[in-house]
Amino acid sequence: MLTFKGNYDKNKFYSIMGGFFAERKYRKMMPYLFNEEDMVWNVIENNEVVEGFISYKETDNKVNIGYCYAEEKTIYKKLLSSIPKKNTYIELEKDFDKTIFEKIGYIKYKESKNYWYLELIIDEEVSK
Numbered sequence: 001m002l003t004f005k006g007n008y009d010k011n012k013f014y015s016i017m018g019g020f021f022a023e024r025k026y027r028k029m030m031p032y033l034f035n036e037e038d039m040v041w042n043v044i045e046n047n048e049v050v051e052g053f054i055s056y057k058e059t060d061n062k063v064n065i066g067y068c069y070a071e072e073k074t075i076y077k078k079l080l081s082s083i084p085k086k087n088t089y090i091e092l093e094k095d096f097d098k099t100i101f102e103k104i105g106y107i108k109y110k111e112s113k114n115y116w117y118l119e120l121i122i123d124e125e126v127s128k
Contacts, residue, residue, distance in 0.1 A: 052069055101120075
């Protein structure tokens with residue numbers, strides 16, 4: 001697994017991840033995919049092909065997942081286990097299979113017309 005955090009090599013990052021930001025099929029699937037200075041990216045590659053990635057922002061007491069993408073469902077568990085063990089929050093488009101997250105302990109705490117909002121609470125004292 002590759003991790004891009006802090007002052008990482010942007011050329012290397014975009015040589016690996018550029019297709020997800022530029023190719024039409026991924027733009028349609030992930031229209032709000034973006035990168036920011038304080039975002040962390042964990043990427044799983046096999047033979048120089050990205051099998052999955054997770055992006056997140058970490059604060060003192062929680063993790064907010066930006067995107068979690070995997071070619072196969074089995075990759076999601078690896079990606080989710082790669083983030084810090086803190087209260088974790090994610091919003092998922094409703095066409096996404098949220099049971100992938102529910103099977104490892106995430107619960108739905110809110111719902112809108114287009115999104116499910118899930119959380120994994122590690123420490124009740126600092127939730128939300």
